[in-house]
Amino acid sequence: MKTIEIDDDLYQYIARQTCHIGEDASSILRRLLAIESYQVTAATPTQFGDFSALVALVKSDEFVNQKKLVNRFLSILAVLYTCNHSLFSVAAASLHGSKRRYLADDEQTLLRSGNNTKPKLIPNTPYWVVTNSNTARKIFIIESLMNTMEVPDYIIGLVKTQFVAK
Template sequence: MKYIEVDDELYRFIAGKTERIGESASDILRRLLGLASLTVHAEDTPETVSHPGMETSYTPNSLPPITESINFEQLYTANVLEAQKGAVGRFLFVLEALYQQMPQQFEKVLQVQGRDRLYFATSKAALLAASKSANPKEIGNSGYWVTTNNNTGKKHAILLEALEKLGCNETRAHTIADEVLPLA
């Protein structure tokens, strides 16, 4: 399989044309271009998304189904989490899973802020205005953005606070954050 880089706008367009969970970028493009589908499906070989300029990748759309209320037990499975590359990939993956589980309540993560830092926003520009070195990444296709240039310990703290804002009890939030972003 060959890999190509696409800009963020094109990536969002392709991802926005997803019709089923786990559908790969190749499957989406084949469908849009009217080309025959290959017999291998995304469930068999998940497509990994690489973010240009970073050592990070994560597998979007391989998330648990959306439920009425968040089910923290289904947020991730070890094998899917292990497939994510690096701390940023795991961080983005779990944030996307949270958004998929509870899109209406996800705006609560906007309350997660540092004393002088903005960690979440609804635009890349807002994060860059708060910090030129924020390295903002969109959380899936949610319309929410997160700062990714923090060290793993800070990402752990941000994830922990986001989980608690979304209703996860403190003990379970610590367990999830420790698995996703282990501290040393």
């Protein structure tokens, strides 16, 4: 392991990107730079899917420059579906609140699950998603799907970071 000197403001930025207690600077930088993701996905995709398309999406200029959070949300969901249709289906079916469904294969199911749900069709999928929720709930939906689909933790961290980054 090497030691480097960095400016205080850069150190503070890296420290603010911590996803969990005890995460070291190398792990944070690997996640932010998606260094490990390219090596792992190119050489050994997980048994459930190759998530390099997800990494490519959140690092793309089109995604980064997208101003509307709902469009970022829909884009991530669409790519997750393409990574593994069957696992996405399992994850979508198991993801719901006590009174509300977040994803369904038809708009009417979501409309019946609550007022002002504003369902939207996830592009290039047969699924609809509730879009009238706050950012925290959107992150919860994305993270829950990724966890069920067994997306590697460092990619989940990258997606969450890029999802809200402006």
